[in-house]
Amino acid sequence: MSDTAFHRRQAEMLPSRPAPAGQTGAVGWMRANLFSSPFNILLTLISLFLLWSIIPPAFDWAFFDAEFVGTSRDDCVGGAGACWAWIDQRIDQFVYGFYPAESRWRVNLAVLLLIPALAWVLIEKAPGARYGRWFALFYPVIATLLLVGGLGLEEVTTDKFGGFMLNLVAGLAGIVLSLPIGILLALGRRSKLPVVRVVSVTFIEVIRGVPLITLLFVAIVILNLFLPQNVSLDQLARVMIMVTLFASAYIAEVIRGGLQAIPAGQYEAAQAMGLGYWKMMRLIILPQALKISIPGIVNTFIGLFKDTTLVIIIGLFDILGQARLLQTNPEWIGEVDHETYVLASVFFFVICFSMSRYSIGLEKRLDTSGR
Amino acid sequence: MSDSIISISGLNKWFGEFHVLRDINLDVASQERIVICGPSGSGKSTLIRCINRLEEHQEGSIIVDGTELSHDIKDIDSIRREVGMVFQQFNLFPHLTVLENCTLAPIWVRKLPREEAETQAMGYLERVRIPDQANKYPGQLSGGQQQRVAIARSLCMHPKIMLFDEPTSALDPEMIKEVLEVMVDLAQSGMTMLVVTHEMGFASQVADRVIFMDDGQIVEENIPSEFFENPRSDRTKLFLGQILSH
Amino acid sequence: MRVQRIWTDERARGVILQLLLILALLLVLAFIVSNTVANLQRAGLASGYGFLGSTASFDINQRLIQYDSTSTYGRAFVVGGLNTILVACLGILAATIIGFVAGVMRLSRNFFISRIVGAYVEFTRNVPLLIQIIFWWVVILALPKVRDGISFGDTLFLNNRGVRLPAPIIEDGAGIILVALALGIAITWQIARRARKRQDETGQIFPVVRTGFALIIGLPLVTYFLAGSPIDFDIPVAGKFNLKGGFNITPELVALWVALSTYTGAFIAEVVRAGILSVGKGQTEASGALGLRPGLTMRKIILPQALRVIIPPLTSQYLNLTKNSSLAVAIGYQDIVSIGDTIMNQSGQALEVISIYMLFYLTISVLTSLFMNWYNARIALVER
Numbered sequence A: 001m002s003d004t005a006f007h008r009r010q011a012e013m014l015p016s017r018p019a020p021a022g023q024t025g026a027v028g029w030m031r032a033n034l035f036s037s038p039f040n041i042l043l044t045l046i047s048l049f050l051l052w053s054i055i056p057p058a059f060d061w062a063f064f065d066a067e068f069v070g071t072s073r074d075d076c077v078g079g080a081g082a083c084w085a086w087i088d089q090r091i092d093q094f095v096y097g098f099y100p101a102e103s104r105w106r107v108n109l110a111v112l113l114l115i116p117a118l119a120w121v122l123i124e125k126a127p128g129a130r131y132g133r134w135f136a137l138f139y140p141v142i143a144t145l146l147l148v149g150g151l152g153l154e155e156v157t158t159d160k161f162g163g164f165m166l167n168l169v170a171g172l173a174g175i176v177l178s179l180p181i182g183i184l185l186a187l188g189r190r191s192k193l194p195v196v197r198v199v200s201v202t203f204i205e206v207i208r209g210v211p212l213i214t215l216l217f218v219a220i221v222i223l224n225l226f227l228p229q230n231v232s233l234d235q236l237a238r239v240m241i242m243v244t245l246f247a248s249a250y251i252a253e254v255i256r257g258g259l260q261a262i263p264a265g266q267y268e269a270a271q272a273m274g275l276g277y278w279k280m281m282r283l284i285i286l287p288q289a290l291k292i293s294i295p296g297i298v299n300t301f302i303g304l305f306k307d308t309t310l311v312i313i314i315g316l317f318d319i320l321g322q323a324r325l326l327q328t329n330p331e332w333i334g335e336v337d338h339e340t341y342v343l344a345s346v347f348f349f350v351i352c353f354s355m356s357r358y359s360i361g362l363e364k365r366l367d368t369s370g371r
Numbered sequence B: 001m002s003d004s005i006i007s008i009s010g011l012n013k014w015f016g017e018f019h020v021l022r023d024i025n026l027d028v029a030s031q032e033r034i035v036i037c038g039p040s041g042s043g044k045s046t047l048i049r050c051i052n053r054l055e056e057h058q059e060g061s062i063i064v065d066g067t068e069l070s071h072d073i074k075d076i077d078s079i080r081r082e083v084g085m086v087f088q089q090f091n092l093f094p095h096l097t098v099l100e101n102c103t104l105a106p107i108w109v110r111k112l113p114r115e116e117a118e119t120q121a122m123g124y125l126e127r128v129r130i131p132d133q134a135n136k137y138p139g140q141l142s143g144g145q146q147q148r149v150a151i152a153r154s155l156c157m158h159p160k161i162m163l164f165d166e167p168t169s170a171l172d173p174e175m176i177k178e179v180l181e182v183m184v185d186l187a188q189s190g191m192t193m194l195v196v197t198h199e200m201g202f203a204s205q206v207a208d209r210v211i212f213m214d215d216g217q218i219v220e221e222n223i224p225s226e227f228f229e230n231p232r233s234d235r236t237k238l239f240l241g242q243i244l245s246h
Numbered sequence C: 001m002r003v004q005r006i007w008t009d010e011r012a013r014g015v016i017l018q019l020l021l022i023l024a025l026l027l028v029l030a031f032i033v034s035n036t037v038a039n040l041q042r043a044g045l046a047s048g049y050g051f052l053g054s055t056a057s058f059d060i061n062q063r064l065i066q067y068d069s070t071s072t073y074g075r076a077f078v079v080g081g082l083n084t085i086l087v088a089c090l091g092i093l094a095a096t097i098i099g100f101v102a103g104v105m106r107l108s109r110n111f112f113i114s115r116i117v118g119a120y121v122e123f124t125r126n127v128p129l130l131i132q133i134i135f136w137w138v139v140i141l142a143l144p145k146v147r148d149g150i151s152f153g154d155t156l157f158l159n160n161r162g163v164r165l166p167a168p169i170i171e172d173g174a175g176i177i178l179v180a181l182a183l184g185i186a187i188t189w190q191i192a193r194r195a196r197k198r199q200d201e202t203g204q205i206f207p208v209v210r211t212g213f214a215l216i217i218g219l220p221l222v223t224y225f226l227a228g229s230p231i232d233f234d235i236p237v238a239g240k241f242n243l244k245g246g247f248n249i250t251p252e253l254v255a256l257w258v259a260l261s262t263y264t265g266a267f268i269a270e271v272v273r274a275g276i277l278s279v280g281k282g283q284t285e286a287s288g289a290l291g292l293r294p295g296l297t298m299r300k301i302i303l304p305q306a307l308r309v310i311i312p313p314l315t316s317q318y319l320n321l322t323k324n325s326s327l328a329v330a331i332g333y334q335d336i337v338s339i340g341d342t343i344m345n346q347s348g349q350a351l352e353v354i355s356i357y358m359l360f361y362l363t364i365s366v367l368t369s370l371f372m373n374w375y376n377a378r379i380a381l382v383e384r
């Protein structure tokens, strides 16, 4: 092999050239993403057809042909589009149920206060976190006080709760109350003590094995049987008990996942430092496990929040209950069958979708920080 | 150069607007051993991945053993059959045993009877010195063992050309040696090899040519002794200075 | 001194803790039982499952086995249980198809397809299932009346009473078709075995999948025609006010089926997508570099690995679908919960009815988790 045949040295570096036409830009993008093969072209055509046959009619129905103003069904009868005229008069009922109008500010305030409470729990470096955490801890008490009354606020009985507010309250309270129980169950499931383990596993698996609706039936037809004659819980309280038990089984599994993700070295290091079981859990393990469980907790909340609509089956008037009331109301009968459900869906979608985005984002962040 | 087994001329490739490979010309003779080095992001992986069409090029031609790479699936198939590749991350199939990893392609692509495929696989596993691991799963092996399985797996297809993309950079120092030994053996048996690596000892021991790439182009190429002792371009000097000072 | 020693002994502490837990549970149980007994006595209700033998005296129009209003409560429960299983099986079948197709399409390089499927998945997942069930029900009830219903080629009719399909009428000699089907399966199985053996010995590859499909579908079809079409179809005929013949799927079943399968399908799509994404790009590249074609890469490399990831969450989606079918009670599809609800109202045996619900669903979920344990043990990747 001759030396010179191989020896080569480039005199100067070549400059970067733009890609050949049709490889980049809009044309290149379309070629790669829409028309790269006959099958791909077919898919594109089918999609365009689908979009064309769904979107314009949907927009026509929801907006262009819709009736937005009016006072009763007479204003909507015969229209081709949706009837949104009811919203103006009835949206309060849709959102607050029968909660007294002059006290609705209390519901608003409770929801408004929730935002800082959540922010202090979920955002690590929020300013004033020290006091904020205490505020978050007492938020449930404050919210209950605002919603039910007491301490000078006029009392509102829980049968007045309804509409979207009922879904929110049931979902949020269910998750918050189920957290401590869930943590205990998760620890119990990983305990060395067989009795503790068996009790926890049985509870968790039984609850997760049956549909929520059967537990709600327990709430309305059985729970009072279990209590002494002179004690009687009101319906919402009984429902809340069962919803909390239901959620705690799912939360327990989420937290168990978090506990499992903590490396054994953390336990060993904590024990080597001389920490007892509860101190180790409280100071070392749980803070880490709970942090990585947040996405799972949020997902559980989304599920529970959607499931709160089941209360209509046992006769509470949540957002679906209000929708039914409106549909059968002589003023609107026959005109709002779809509209009320669509609006309720939009409410749920906005909240659940944004929370699931948050949880996906958080999952990604936790994932990279762990590597 | 009609006797070359790989002939690349005027090769240009873009990722979107980014010009990764710029006017690459390279001929590789049969049985030749080539080491490619260069700073991170210079396009080394992209270049050798173009040779078996893991990446598609936009301009220029690549002719492997008389077949030009085009959109023709048959051509791609036949080229891939003749070109073996070893990856930095091994890419063994975790759901198959070591032996199954080695017999899968011979059975389904070369249509060998199972027994023959297994005997042959055992032969190659012996050559990479791990016949006793044949019935384990990849997850049970060390990194060095996995990489040697990956080499054996490629050899089972009787490739005429072997491509190596940084085969040792995911390994601990003591395992690098065992993999390099296998590669030296292979080189001595007359295999045509294109190796992307920063193992300069390996380069000076077995390479016929060392190619230095930067900014998507071949900046310098030479026989190893000249390349290391007498680098001509400033970029090469800078690069060698960094590599050798480690 | 002694007491203190016991209290600081780790094992003794564990025993005491467990005894305390058992004691507490027993106390709670005793409290509940005594209250319940007292409350039942006060209300004059008898407990026990004797009521299952008494006459139900209500009708069930959706039934898979013989039932009328003179049948017992026990039989009504069986009818309801079967209805739950029916809608669960139908739902699982459809949701699996929807989920796999949508999951793969969401990964498509085609911009529009992946976005459209993404919109479907996100929308369906983030709206309560109950709304979706009721919505579909309302949509079907709002379809035209039977008289001006929609018909597809005059064999399949869609109207506000549900869907009416041709009903197969089985005549003499139809059994031979079943025989042909069994034969097709058996031959395919044999061919698969032979093909594998031959490939092992000679390396030749036989197209088993295609041949199998042809045999399993073709053989019964050919037999059907050779035997002189022994299965007739009772095709529904549009009468003046009503459809005659065929068999009818109620609006409730249709709505529940559509809602359950699109809802669970969206969740399965995410499971499938995650499963496919979990198999690294390196696997595809290594397989390609070895000369395996994309189809073979999918079958031998990607799918086996993706399925390991997909199957556990897929099973829990199936379980969710089965549990969610209990929302049937909201639209009056007569599943076990809805029939139990009726029985509860008639007989007042709330405790017993709810215990039957729980037993029913727990049996299903125990069976499922037994399967899961078996599967996980079988499939676990051997790791270092």
Ligand SMILES: Nc1ncnc2c1ncn2[C@@H]1O[C@H](COP(=O)(O)OP(=O)(O)OP(=O)(O)O)[C@@H](O)[C@H]1O
Binding pocket: B015, B018, B020, B038, B039, B040, B041, B042, B043, B044, B045, B046, B047
């Ligand atoms: N699929 C891709 N899409 C876009 N850019 C890419 C892609 N693959 C590689 N690149 C870019 O092309 C350039 C060359 O990449 P390549 O992997 O060939 O470098 P390399 O020389 O092998 O580097 P290293 O030593 O780090 O492996 C890099 O800047 C990289 O970021």
Ligand SMILES: [Mg+2]
Binding pocket: B044, B045, B046, B165, B166
């Ligand atoms: Mg590289």
